Amino acid sequence: MTSGLVERAQRGDHEAFDALATAAYHRLYAVSRRILRDGYAAEDVVQETLIRAWRDLRGLREPERFDAWLQRLLIRACQDHVRGQRRRPLQVPVLDVDGPVAIDEIARLADRDELERAFLELSVEHRAVLVLTHYVGLPAPEIAEILGIPPGTVYSRLHYAIRAMRVSMTRSGSTRGAGTRMASPDPEHGR
């Protein structure tokens, strides 16, 4: 089904590409939003991803790998977006909080803020591995295919990203979180 649509789209069929893009849209948005932590930026990145996909679709040799290829384009677009942002004034990401914030929520929000800050200190490559692992739920070999890296590199990026976040949060003094305390990272006993 998907391969047939991809082959039609490769021949310039816009309707076939629309069907592919529509099917993938929410997934692309959700992933990019979590990597970038910004809904508007995610929309821009998804649009850029779809433009690149349409433009370069004829170069996709294996139509059955369309989904992985599309996600790779998305990660690249996220990288490009972040690179572009470095040349602009710092933008403070906005937390998604609907309605008034209850007092007993403050501690939890503080932790979320720490998570957000530590996460945004990571490179897009490391964020992508975390999101694809812990949000999408993909196994390392599939992430490796999407990112074009060996599975071992996926594991090492995952390990580094978790350790870096914990170091960052520990350094900032955040010890809250579900009634537990953040332990100091121990590089000798990684995952």
Next chain:
Amino acid sequence: MNDDVFDHILADWLREGPDRGRVEALDRALAATRRTAQRPGWRLPSWPARRSTPMNTYAKVAMAAAALVAIAVIGINVIPRSGGVGGSLATPSPTPSPTPVPTLPSAGALAPGTYRSDFMTYAVPAGWSSYQSWGANKNDGNPPSGMFIAPWSNIGTVYADPCHWESTPVSTTAFPTVDTLVAALVTQKRDATATPVDATIDGFQGKEIDLSVPSNTIVSACDGGQYKGWTDTSGGDRYNQAPDQHDLLDILDVNGRTLVIDRVFYPATTAADRAELQAIFDSIKITP
């Protein structure tokens, strides 16, 4: 807190927030794709493994002038001469005019015969096709069993890791000698290190190396979806089509120029087809 607890906290946090984008943003993105042209794919036409550089007007004029000069020279040489010391006064018998070797056409099936491709000529049997007046292929050169033969006269950039070529260019200037080009190619990241052997083609000496795409390569996952070994100084790229594809290169010193003959095939290429490719190769005449 152990890592599992942190993983859970992280996963919970990542699940927060919307997981569906706005429909109007999708509509805007789709509208943007309608204003975007598709790039020609490397499967369409069948074997565009190298970008063609349009010939500019000056080059066309220069080629036309060269052709006129060549015709004039040929004309002078084939005019029957008579007389001279000890020469016969008999009417000379007609001398057959040398037939210029035709350049490969831009595309299409080739009639069996001899063709020119850049700095060389070679004879092709039936069943072969031309690609961009530059190379000859059989079965479109594509996997699982296609073949291709083509010249490279100005390789300027070799990529240390052809899968991650964007960040690994080795040189941006033409390689001046056979040895410098061979040295760059044999150190590329591949399954096995290519071992150069001595080669002599039509009297010109050089090295032959067999480069192959690593078996576990996912071409679509490489930079830009391309596994790219090198680029020539006019911007032509050699990007491979599939894992295990071979580039059997003969790198020659031709009057101080480093010229390369590239034979492309796959493990599934039949012995009979390989023999055809070898026969074409054996017929090569270097005409720089």
